[in-house]
Each structure stands twice: as C-alpha cells, then as structure tokens.
Amino acid sequence: MPRGVKKENLPSKICATCQRPFTWRKVWENCWDEVKCCSDRCKNERKRKLQLANREQRSPDATTITHVDRVPTSDPEVNSSPVSIAASSRPASPRGPQPVSS
Numbered sequence: 473m474p475r476g477v478k479k480e481n482l483p484s485k486i487c488a489t490c491q492r493p494f495t496w497r498k499v500w501e502n503c504w505d506e507v508k509c510c511s512d513r514c515k516n517e518r519k520r521k522l523q524l525a526n527r528e529q530r531s532p533d534a535t536t537i538t539h540v541d542r543v544p545t546s547d548p549e550v551n552s553s554p555v556s557i558a559a560s561s562r563p564a565s566p567r568g569p570q571p572v573s574s
C-alpha cells in the first residue's frame with residue numbers, strides 16, 4: 473500500500489462472512505489481496521462454514537456415521553446390560569425352567 477494515502481482513501485472490501493465493508497489496516501499491508509474477512513472472528517467463522525460445506529459435499533454419509541457413533545454412549549441398553557448379567561448370575565430359581573430361555 474502506498475504511503476501517504478489518506479484515511480478516507482484507503483481501500484476497502486466487503487467481508488465474506490458478515491457482508492459488511494471494512495477498510496485496509498496496517499496489519500494487512502502484506503496480504504491485503506488475500507484478506508477476505510473483516511476480523512479473526514469472521515475468518516474463523518468462514519473457515520468453519522467452508523469445512524462444513526466441504527464435508528457435506530464430499531461424504532454425505534459422514535453425518536450418519538457420526539450419528540451412529542454417538543448412539544452407544546446414550547443407549548440405555550448399555551447401562552441395563554450389567555444389571556441383567558447380575559440378575560442372571562443369581563442362583564437359578566428353584567421353580568425349574570427359566571423364563572429367559574423362551
């Protein structure tokens with residue numbers, strides 16, 4: 473950026489994330505062409521959105537897999553199985569055939 477440019481003549485861009493205009497800053501003097509967002513927050517937000525979009529485009533099943541992976545942790549059967557093991561390890565009922573076998 474040439475020196476001596478008046479503040480009101482500074483170049484500006486529209487933020488790719490929040491769609492608001494922002495003006496050139498000293499920190500961007502070496503990378504102004506690559507600047508797409510007005511702030512780090514918008515930059516991170518944009519990156520996140522791009523990653524999400526890419527993920528959805530590349531593998532539509534990815535969300536399903538994550539969903540399946542989550543199920544066992546919240547599955548009530550996981551918690552109930554130790555209980556049923558404890559119940560079945562009790563001495564067999566003297567009444568004879570166990571109802572479990574049916």
Ligand SMILES: [Zn+2]
Pocket residue numbers: 487488489490491492509510511514
């Ligand atoms: Zn922004």
